[in-house]
Amino acid sequence: MADAPTTFELDIGLTNWTFDKGQAQRISQPALVVLGGDSPKLLPHFEETYRQLLDSLPHADGLVVPGATHLLQLESAEISATLARALAEFFARDAPG
Numbered sequence: 350m351a352d353a354p355t356t357f358e359l360d361i362g363l364t365n366w367t368f369d370k371g372q373a374q375r376i377s378q379p380a381l382v383v384l385g386g387d388s389p390k391l392l393p394h395f396e397e398t399y400r401q402l403l404d405s406l407p408h409a410d411g412l413v414v415p416g417a418t419h420l421l422q423l424e425s426a427e428i429s430a431t432l433a434r435a436l437a438e439f440f441a442r443d444a445p446g
Contacts, residue, residue, distance in 0.1 A: 373405035380409045381439045383432070385417030385424075395419060410439065 382402045388395035403411050412435050414421050417428045 370401075370405045373402070374407055376406055376408075378408065379439070380406045381412060381436070382406070382409050383412045383414065383421070383435075385419055385421040386413050386415040387417060388419045391418055 380402070382399055384395060384399040399411065399413075403409050414428060414431055414435075417424055417431075421428050422432055423429075
């Protein structure tokens with residue numbers, strides 16, 4: 350925990366990263382925007398970001414995984430299976446040709 354600021358500020362530079370609606374609207378690929386249903390309990394900003402991405406990306410589908418948080422792929426086999434099914438459906442539907 351003591352090194353978390355170093356990781357975010359220096360190693361991966363997330364504190365100065367910007368991504369606005371204009372940039373998002375230039376993305377033409379389909380996108381699946383995923384939110385763990387319990388993530389807003391950890392940090393309300395997760396739901397705000399989810400909504401902003403759905404509103405900004407021109408070809409976005411949303412998925413809220415009930416009972417999951419931000420680390421949904423690691424939380425349980427059931428949650429992982431739900432996510433895997435959703436991803437498989439998304440990729441099959443939006444695959445070229």
